[in-house]
Amino acid sequence: MxxxxxxxxxxxxxxxxxxxxxxxxxxxxxxxxxxxxxISEQDVLTSLLELLAKERTGFELTGLLQARGIRKYEDDEGSLYSLLHEQEHRGIIASSWGSSGEKYYRLTDKGRRVLEKTSKRASRARFSFKEQSEG
Structure with a gap:
């Protein structure tokens, strides 16, 4: 030393x-x-959109995000619902009420396009980082 x-x-x-x-x-x-x-906000949003390829409740999303290592909403689920509401307002996701009173969220066509663009951008960023780290 x-x-x-x-x-x-x-x-x-x-x-x-x-x-x-x-x-x-x-x-x-x-x-x-x-x-x-x-974890960046972009990574969180990308994960959220990927999970919403299938209709899910907010409770399911919280658990699945945690399983992906995103613990941001672990003790603050309210912020996840705020994010969902914001994305719904932007037309990226849609929601509907289930027969038991739970709210379900899913991607819209616009959301699928956003996810596709976001995934491509993330893929390019990973490739660029890999090139730089190997070079």
């Missing part, structure tokens, strides 16, 4: 930083918070 880094580490050990301890629960919260922020 470089001399200046060793000095920094020693200085941190001799200050109040030494007294900080994180419980496993605090570590999990920090990790979850970072994970929630790591």
């Amino acid at each position: 470089e001399k200046r880094l060793r000095g920094l580490k020693k200085a941190m050990e001799n200050t109040y930083m030494q007294e900080l301890e994180f419980t496993s629960m605090m570590k999990k919260r920090i990790h979850d918070s970072i994970a929630k922020e790591a």
Whole structure:
């Protein structure tokens, strides 16, 4: 380790930083918070549109997004419904009420076109990143 880094580490050990301890629960919260922020809004929207290729309820969507590693709505399902309402207002998705009172969401034709464009853009971005990382 470089001399200046060793000095920094020693200085941190001799200050109040030494007294900080994180419980496993605090570590999990920090990790979850970072994970929630790591996924872009575009990635969330793309995943949502992919899942809506089949008609689903908001509850189903929450679970399926979590299964994809998108934990953004885990403790705040209300924001998912706000996003769904916004996309419905834009004509990208449509909704209908089921016989048991649940609301179902599905892609519209416009939504399918948006998904196709978004998927192509994401594919190009991944290809570009792969080229840069290999080069």
